[in-house]
Amino acid sequence: MTVIPIEELTLRQRTAVAVDEPRLRISLERATDTLSSRQSTAYGQFADPERLRSAARAAKAQVLSRLPDVLEQLADRLEASGVVVHWASTDREACDVVTTIAMERGVRRVVKSKSMLTEEIGLNQALDGIGVEVTETDLGEWIIQLAGETPSHIIVPAIHRDRAQCRDALQTVSDEPLGDAPQDLAAFAREALRSRFLAADMGISGVNFAVAESGSLILVTNEGNGRLTTSVPPIHVAMLGMERVLESWDQLDLFLALLTRAATGQPITTYVSAITGPAQAEEGEGPEEVHVVIVDNGRSEILGTEFTEMLACIRCGACLNACPVYRVTGGHAYGWVYPGPMGAVLTPLLLESEAAGEVADASSLCGACWEACPVGIPLQDMLLALRRRQAEEATLAERTAWRVWAAAWSRPSTYRASLRTGAIATGMFDPSSLRGPVRRWSDGREMPKVPKRSFRQQWKESRQ
Amino acid sequence: MTDKQQFLETVRVALRDGIPPNLLRPLPDTPNDPIEYTPDLSDTLGAFIRSAGDSGAELVGTPDEALDVVVRRVLDTVAPKVVAVSNDPECDGVAETLTSAGIEISAPNDIAATAAADLGITGAVAGIALTGSVVVDAKRAKGRLASLLPKVHLVLLSTRRIVSTPGDVFRKMDDWFPDGLPSNVVLITGPSRSADIELEITEGVHGPQQLLIALVD
Numbered sequence: 001m002t003v004i005p006i007e008e009l010t011l012r013q014r015t016a017v018a019v020d021e022p023r024l025r026i027s028l029e030r031a032t033d034t035l036s037s038r039q040s041t042a043y044g045q046f047a048d049p050e051r052l053r054s055a056a057r058a059a060k061a062q063v064l065s066r067l068p069d070v071l072e073q074l075a076d077r078l079e080a081s082g083v084v085v086h087w088a089s090t091d092r093e094a095c096d097v098v099t100t101i102a103m104e105r106g107v108r109r110v111v112k113s114k115s116m117l118t119e120e121i122g123l124n125q126a127l128d129g130i131g132v133e134v135t136e137t138d139l140g141e142w143i144i145q146l147a148g149e150t151p152s153h154i155i156v157p158a159i160h161r162d163r164a165q166c167r168d169a170l171q172t173v174s175d176e177p178l179g180d181a182p183q184d185l186a187a188f189a190r191e192a193l194r195s196r197f198l199a200a201d202m203g204i205s206g207v208n209f210a211v212a213e214s215g216s217l218i219l220v221t222n223e224g225n226g227r228l229t230t231s232v233p234p235i236h237v238a239m240l241g242m243e244r245v246l247e248s249w250d251q252l253d254l255f256l257a258l259l260t261r262a263a264t265g266q267p268i269t270t271y272v273s274a275i276t277g278p279a280q281a282e283e284g285e286g287p288e289e290v291h292v293v294i295v296d297n298g299r300s301e302i303l304g305t306e307f308t309e310m311l312a313c314i315r316c317g318a319c320l321n322a323c324p325v326y327r328v329t330g331g332h333a334y335g336w337v338y339p340g341p342m343g344a345v346l347t348p349l350l351l352e353s354e355a356a357g358e359v360a361d362a363s364s365l366c367g368a369c370w371e372a373c374p375v376g377i378p379l380q381d382m383l384l385a386l387r388r389r390q391a392e393e394a395t396l397a398e399r400t401a402w403r404v405w406a407a408a409w410s411r412p413s414t415y416r417a418s419l420r421t422g423a424i425a426t427g428m429f430d431p432s433s434l435r436g437p438v439r440r441w442s443d444g445r446e447m448p449k450v451p452k453r454s455f456r457q458q459w460k461e462s463r464q
Numbered sequence: 465m466t467d468k469q470q471f472l473e474t475v476r477v478a479l480r481d482g483i484p485p486n487l488l489r490p491l492p493d494t495p496n497d498p499i500e501y502t503p504d505l506s507d508t509l510g511a512f513i514r515s516a517g518d519s520g521a522e523l524v525g526t527p528d529e530a531l532d533v534v535v536r537r538v539l540d541t542v543a544p545k546v547v548a549v550s551n552d553p554e555c556d557g558v559a560e561t562l563t564s565a566g567i568e569i570s571a572p573n574d575i576a577a578t579a580a581a582d583l584g585i586t587g588a589v590a591g592i593a594l595t596g597s598v599v600v601d602a603k604r605a606k607g608r609l610a611s612l613l614p615k616v617h618l619v620l621l622s623t624r625r626i627v628s629t630p631g632d633v634f635r636k637m638d639d640w641f642p643d644g645l646p647s648n649v650v651l652i653t654g655p656s657r658s659a660d661i662e663l664e665i666t667e668g669v670h671g672p673q674q675l676l677i678a679l680v681d
Contacts (some may be wrong), residue, residue: 027493027662030662030663031663032664034663035663043503045501045502045503045594046499046500046501046502047500047502048500051494052485052499054492054494055492055496055497056497057492057494057498058489058491058492058493058494058495058496060467061483061491064483065479065482066474067475067479068475068479069594071472071475072472075468081645081647085468087466087467087468087470087471088465088466088471089466089470089471089474090644092552093465093466099467108529117556137670138660139658139660139661139669140658140660140661156659156660156663157660158660158661160610161661162662163662163664165555166660170483182658182661182662182664182666183667185661185666186658186661186668187668189669189670190668190669190670193670194579194670196576198576198579210514210679214637214645215650221657222656222657222659222671223657223658223669223671224659224660224669224670224671224672225655225669225670227608227612227650227670227671228612228670228671230648231608231612232575232609236628241660244474246569246576249634249635249637250634250635250636251496253498253499253630253631253634253635254496254499256630256634257499257630259476262657266538267515267594267595267653268595268630268651268653268659269653269654269656270519270652270655270671271650271651271652271653271656272597272650272651273648273649273650273651274645274648274649274650275647275648276645276647276649277648278645279602279647279648280601280602280646281645282573282603282606283572283602283603283607283608283646283647283648284573284606284607284670285575285578285607285609286602286607286648288648293644294471296466296471296474296475300475300477300478301478303478303479303483304478304479304480304481304482304483304484305484306486308483308484309486323537331496374500375483378486378488378489381488381489409523419618424565437472441647459671
């Protein structure tokens with residue numbers, strides 16, 4: 001299954017494509033079940049998980065309420081440790097910062113560790129545009145890069161592919177025929193990517209958390225590609241969404257404990273790296289140059305609104321695994337980089353287009369996302385608020401139509417008339433015949449089947 | 465291009481009226497106290513050994529044995545041609561053991577040489593009982609690749625450096641790093657792993673395939 005661009009098909013059409021993939025449904029069900037049950041087991045190590053969730057929600061709200069000061073402190077500490085700090089208001093600016101560094105330093109080969117922010121801003125395409133070769137080094141991310149896809153889960157990017165489909169993607173860069181055992185595929189990736197790490201001029205990573213009090217960047221990984229990306233090439237560029245900052249190491253302790261357990265059910269991931277500046281003279285190894293790009297790209301428009309708490313999201317993916325919609329459709333049906341309930345909230349807020357607004361409908365409002373969220377973001381309240389906002393912004397034509405309908409159905413005589421008209425009209429009406437702006441609304445919607453004789457008529461007849 | 469002042473001004477303007485109250489689900493004011501865990505960590509060493517084992521690390525030596533006996537045993541199993549050794553104090557004497565066993569030591573601060581090593585040996589600044597993690601400090605080790613590039617990583621951990629929880633490290637960073645933070649501190653828990661294909665755990669995808677821990681005094 002390839003990416004379905006949000007502007008080309010409607011939510012309903014994208015969903016239809018997704019549910020039509022039998023292998024996808026099997027992969028998804030197995031993976032989301034496993035991840036959800038691992039989360040509950042891992043929470044068993046907490047004496048009071050609810051209290052931690054509540055502390056995390058409180059801490060994030062505190063950080064967000066004083067975000068300018070915290071960011072300023074972070075930037076000061078980063079600079080004091082020798083990091084070059086860049087500020088980017090938009091996706092375009094963020095990409096420009098990185099391509100400029102690449103061009104100035106004559107960078108030709110880049111290795112990347114998984115970063116949803118770079119997916120959001122389209123960094124790979126921007127680097128590709130200046131002729132830089134980019135290799136994704138997270139195993140799942142490399143598989144989908146080779147397949148020309150985007151991630152369908154924020155933690156397990158190739159969750160929608162089974163082992164044979166993963167093998168097929170890796171086969172495109174292997175001279176030898178590959179088997180489909182995950183252990184063998186991982187061994188192949190280690191071998192094939194090791195030389196790329198050693199040859200890379202620049203490593204690009206995301207950041208899970210930035211700790212303002214010391215100017216440290218925290219990277220949470222399992223494979224070790226994050227460590228290689230930030231340790232082997234001479235230049236490290238870290239992409240940081242401005243909301244991913246924490247004030248203190250005390251807060252990091254709390255958020256790390258929640259993140260790894262919520263994401264994969266691990267008490268801790270294999271590697272948790274804290275990077276503070278470029279390599280120091282007596283250390284000998286490590287990058288000579290570290291850049292941090294602090295990215296806004298729509299986040300400041302969420303800050304201070306009723307959706308502010310969405311900026312507390314730590315990208316663990318727990319809401320995806322819990323969501324009855326995601327579990328059936330997978331991530332691609334959401335149409336952009338962030339899937340599941342967190343994506344259904346973020347996509348309309350960050351993209352601000354009509355097609356993006358529709359993504360808020362991809363939810364049953366059951367609240368499973370909220371229960372699963374390690375920082376207690378009331379996701380279902382936000383989804384409802386987004387739908388309300390969408391309704392308020394609906395076109396005049398749509399609102400007028402609903403008003404006429406409401407008026408007609410409020411009086412018995414016009415109600416009866418409308419039923420008769422409806423029965424005749426639906427038989428003649430084909431929504432796909434509509435043109436213009438109305439067409440956008442009608443696409444993906446089906447006319448209800450109105451019976452030839454209404455219930456009222458049938459009732460009357462049966463009593464005769 | 466946006467500069468710092470413009471960027472921060474936009475954020476300040478957004479927060480002009482603060483964060484609107486959530487009437488339905490008011491924000492809590494729960495304090496961020498040290499985390500209470502359910503596993504019994506009173507026997508710190510025992511808990512560390514158990515958690516490290518759960519994470520897939522192998523315990524290869526205890527403080528009762530001489531370090532060179534432990535190192536020689538590891539050399540017998542791993543059979544390395546080239547070994548990378550860090551400058552952590554726990555590694556004192558390791559180079560002599562390697563040389564007398566006729567094993568080459570990779571040149572320090574040489575990425576290609578370290579990448580070609582079959583075994584990396586480092587010390588650790590701390591061990592964490594709850595998770596079985598070891599904490600490796602780039603300044604103390606004078607480098608960061610010996611724990612990363614070779615297929616096998618042997619870490620020498622002093623039993624006196626084992627604490628109960630990650631919070632005992634994170635919430636006391638100033639005590640652990642009184643001279644400021646090194647450019648790289650890494651908590652390592654078990655061998656490198658991936659679950660990216662059908663969530664099946666595979667080991668050694670980019671980092672070491674095996675993590676060996678020798679407890680020293």
